[in-house]
Amino acid sequence: MVNLALIGCGYWGAKYLATLTGLADCRLRWVYNRRTVIAASALPPGARFTTRLADILSDDAVQGAIVATPLASHFEIARALLQAGKDVLVEKPFTATAAQAAALRDLAAERGRICMAGHILLYNPAVDAALAAMQGEADFALRYIHSRRASTGAFRADADVVWNLASHDLYLAHFLAGGAAAVSVNAHGAALVDPGQVDAADVAVRYANGVQALIHVSRVQPGKTRETLLVGARRQIVVDDGPEKSVTAHALDGSHEPLALPVAESMPLANQCRHFVDRIGDRQAPLSDAAAGWENVRQLEAATRALQTGQEQSLMQ
Ligand SMILES: NC(=O)c1ccc[n+]([C@@H]2O[C@H](COP(=O)([O-])OP(=O)(O)OC[C@H]3O[C@@H](n4cnc5c(N)ncnc54)[C@H](OP(=O)(O)O)[C@@H]3O)[C@@H](O)[C@H]2O)c1
Known part of the structure; x- marks a missing residue:
């Protein structure tokens, strides 16, 4: 069972929430928003809502996180997650600059973390x-x-x-x-x-x-x-x-x-989420890895x- 966090539950994050709720072999532990509260009744059993990213960074049980926040925030959030030892899936566009994408790619390689770009097609x-x-x-x-x-x-x-x-x-x-x-x-x-x-x-x-x-x-x-x-x-x-x-x-x-x-x-x-969860499990490079994210940006x-x-x-x- 892979424990996940969802960072950003707006328009697109809500679709992740629905998808992850039904996905086998993974459990959603946290849903984060900056301000907009998500009611407990809208979360799957066992998941908690927070407006403090630190709750997720400090939770050793969280293995991977999906970043579905606005583009300008992707880099800082993904870097904090990688530094905290989490695997990450970052929505497209991967980062706001190619330099940021290269920094995430290098950090993930250095820390042995999965770093996947949300290239859904x-x-x-x-x-x-x-x-x-x-x-x-x-x-x-x-x-x-x-x-x-x-x-x-x-x-x-x-x-x-x-x-x-x-x-x-x-x-x-x-x-x-x-x-x-x-x-x-x-x-x-x-x-x-x-x-x-x-x-x-x-x-x-x-x-x-x-x-x-x-x-x-x-x-x-x-x-x-x-x-x-x-x-x-x-x-x-x-x-x-x-x-x-x-x-x-x-x-x-x-x-x-x-x-x-x-x-x-x-x-x-669902296929993209499955791929992320499977790569967290087998530690193989994802199809849309950080290098693909960098190339795109x-x-x-x-x-x-x-x-x-x-x-x-x-x-x-
Ligand atoms: N693959 C696709 O087909 C597809 C489709 C749509 C969107 N996307 C991508 O998904 C991402 C989110 O898009 P969206 O349409 O869901 O945006 P959105 O509806 O504006 O939702 C953004 C979410 O992120 C949170 N947030 C906002 N600013 C933040 C910040 N500075 N730091 C941390 N969290 C912040 C918001 O929380 P608060 O409400 O509390 O501020 C909100 O829950 C974007 O990267 C977008 O390109 C991909």
Whole structure:
């Protein structure tokens, strides 16, 4: 049995609370909020609510903690948890700067702690279905990724549309591109609602292995689009994770009827929590480890620089 704490129980943390309540082999010992009290009746048996992070840091029974607080607080909270000997899962975006991400990565390595980034799409069965079809198939050898993530809303004081939405597409594209290093990032965007924040943007990434990704994100689009197109040498896959969920394979030249790929029935957040609990148990590196978190944040920083300067940003080291 793995003992956990949930740090931050707002919009997204509430979903963790519901998910962890039903998850096997783990027990929630603490739920923390800065101010907003969570009633005991809303907690699973054995869990306690606190507004003092110190209660969790000093509880030797707590093995792992999930950080679902606003972005600006991720680094300080995760560092305190790692220093207290806890394993951590930090929501996306992993940290506000790449330097902070590198510091968490190095601290976790030094202390022998699990440090996982909440890159939920890597635990999505639709992505698994696409990966299973692409595995070892020359026709699907990946060349180009085009993703669209758009709807109305998702306004956050602490993250523009690139940090809030494109962060998902960036970690997913990096993973699908086989983990190849990003060599350049470019971005264009428009502030449409709040003059201080970009609400619609296009981000382009080139990877060292020649794969390219083009990402469109918007929070001013009517309707909801969640689509990733994976273009291979002769065939392509469309992962539609929007209201009409499907994963389909197509011939690039349109010479075949689309083929629906089977998708397992499971919940991405539950799969992500399961992965964290299992990694606490077996001490293996998580699929979305701190290095993946760092890579994601360094690409987000580059996209922000590109938006500010109008110049493509080289990430060659
Ligand atoms: N993976 C996904 O698809 C997904 C979806 C949504 C959000 N997220 C991520 O989840 C995180 C939380 O987002 P949210 O939408 O749940 O935010 P939220 O609704 O504002 O909730 C934030 C929670 O953190 C607490 N908190 C606020 N400021 C804090 C601070 N400085 N230190 C410690 N705790 C603090 C708040 O407690 P009080 O109410 O007491 O202040 C609140 O319970 C963000 O990193 C976001 O990017 C991920």
